[in-house]
Amino acid sequence: MMNIRSLRIFVYVMEEGTLARAAERMHLSQSAASRQLGLLEQEFDITLFSRDQKRLIPTPQAESFYPEALSLLAQIDDLPAVFDQMKREVLSPLRIVSQTRIANGLVLPAIAEFAAAYPEQPVKLEIMLRRDLGRRIMHQRFDLCVSALPLPVEKLDPVPLGATRLCIALAQGHPLARRSSLGPQDLRDVPYIALDDSTVVRRLIDREVSGLRNPAYEVSVGTAAYRLVHRGLGFAFADPVSVDPELMTGITLVPWERELSIEFGYFVAERQMSEHSAPAFGEILRRRFQERSGTIERRRA
Numbered sequence: 001m002m003n004i005r006s007l008r009i010f011v012y013v014m015e016e017g018t019l020a021r022a023a024e025r026m027h028l029s030q031s032a033a034s035r036q037l038g039l040l041e042q043e044f045d046i047t048l049f050s051r052d053q054k055r056l057i058p059t060p061q062a063e064s065f066y067p068e069a070l071s072l073l074a075q076i077d078d079l080p081a082v083f084d085q086m087k088r089e090v091l092s093p094l095r096i097v098s099q100t101r102i103a104n105g106l107v108l109p110a111i112a113e114f115a116a117a118y119p120e121q122p123v124k125l126e127i128m129l130r131r132d133l134g135r136r137i138m139h140q141r142f143d144l145c146v147s148a149l150p151l152p153v154e155k156l157d158p159v160p161l162g163a164t165r166l167c168i169a170l171a172q173g174h175p176l177a178r179r180s181s182l183g184p185q186d187l188r189d190v191p192y193i194a195l196d197d198s199t200v201v202r203r204l205i206d207r208e209v210s211g212l213r214n215p216a217y218e219v220s221v222g223t224a225a226y227r228l229v230h231r232g233l234g235f236a237f238a239d240p241v242s243v244d245p246e247l248m249t250g251i252t253l254v255p256w257e258r259e260l261s262i263e264f265g266y267f268v269a270e271r272q273m274s275e276h277s278a279p280a281f282g283e284i285l286r287r288r289f290q291e292r293s294g295t296i297e298r299r300r301a
Contacts, residue, residue: 006040007069009033013056014066070138093122094277097136099147101222103127104244107146110284121277131198142269144278148200149263158265161289166260167253169229169238183257184211191216191234193225241292
């Protein structure tokens with residue numbers, strides 16, 4: 001039968017890159033950790049790592065096994081919470097993971113609506129950058145994950161929410177805010193507030209748009225860019241779903257001259273602690289997304 005300690009050593013080696021750091025996380029000697037790893041390989045007659053001096057190089061079998069090992073450990077680690085919930089006879093929380101970009105504009109308002117409809121249902125929200133979502137999804141410590149598409153993990157079948165058109169966010173009252181659309185030439189004298197190049201939006205803009213000035217300001221999350229726009233420091237690319245609702249009264253969104261869009265969706269975990277709540281929350285997300293994504297069309301009508 002599989003040894004849980006051996007399984008955890010394997011996961012830590014994959015994450016840390018060395019047996020020494022994995023052993024330190026487990027509070028084991030390096031020789032003891034090596035024996036545990038050897039037991040796992042021996043039990044299943046498989047080679048998980050090739051040795052290169054002090055480094056362990058994962059084999060293709062190890063790369064394939066890693067997501068399964070994360071899933072198994074997540075289930076094991078959740079057992080105390082499951083039994084605790086059973087003892088206390090309380091509802092398990094609806095565990096939501098949201099990409100930072102849409103947390104304020106979409107997910108938090110959806111949680112408020114959900115709470116009004118299901119006041120007895122606890123909710124646990126984690127907000128993280130899209131580049132960090134992959135590991136969270138593989139650990140499966142969530143019920144529903146909301147993100148830009150495609151999701152950062154392959155072989156998942158997300159529920160699409162729709163696509164939003166990229167616009168230019170300007171402070172309300174800016175001379176360009178009355179335009180029906182904007183292009184690079186219109187913005188040549190306006191400071192550019194850009195997201196960093198690890199984001200989906202920045203990569204899309206760098207790939208599809210030419211003629212922009214170099215960024216005057218560069219930030220890692222959209223909400224920071226929108227707040228700088230709100231203070232009149234320049235323009236940023238944005239969409240009506242992602243902008244914080246409380247900032248919308250001080251920001252004008254003007255469509256970009258070319259139609260560029262970003263798709264969003266959510267993914268419901270196979271194993272849920274709160275089985276009935278995730279579909280209900282997903283429906284609220286879908287409705288609110290449609291309402292927010294239609295903001296530009298209603299303003300221009």
